[in-house]
Amino acid sequence: MSETEQTLTCAFHPKRETQLRCNRCNKPICIQCATHTPTGYRCPECIRSQQKVFVTTKWFDPVIAGLITGVIALLGSMLGAYLGFYTIFIAMGAGYLALLATKKAIKNRRSPLLKFVMAGTAFAASLAPTVYYLYAFYWLPGFGLAAGLYTAIWRLAFSVIIASYIYYQLRN
């Protein structure tokens, strides 16, 4: 095989000889065109298309994502509130549903911002009934303390689980 001895010319500068190739599309590139990435040299085209894929959302997508996630998280936390331990499954189910519905609504557009928006709204919206519950719990006499705290802890767990579930599903 004489592939390595073959003279390559840069795909962007036809007159420049080179030994380098883009490690994504395999185009020959000169040292000036090459960008060093953690996984190797990349040509300018691959760098550009990579950045484009990274953020494809429209400006209103985070708003839609927040609304959908907020409603699902709120309903889920109200549903899961009295299920004790099983609220964990409701939380993950609600998180999954929120991701699925959002993906559909914003047509799979992506942005690193979405994980913060969605995890944040999921946490805040599902925590809202818990805050109200604790407030009522504090003011209503004759409420069993142990039972009240037990419910409060699982309610809080719901918020933590749904937010981290969404965050980890979207981290890449």
Ligand SMILES: [Zn+2]
């Ligand atoms: Zn390339």
Ligand SMILES: [Zn+2]
């Ligand atoms: Zn070049």
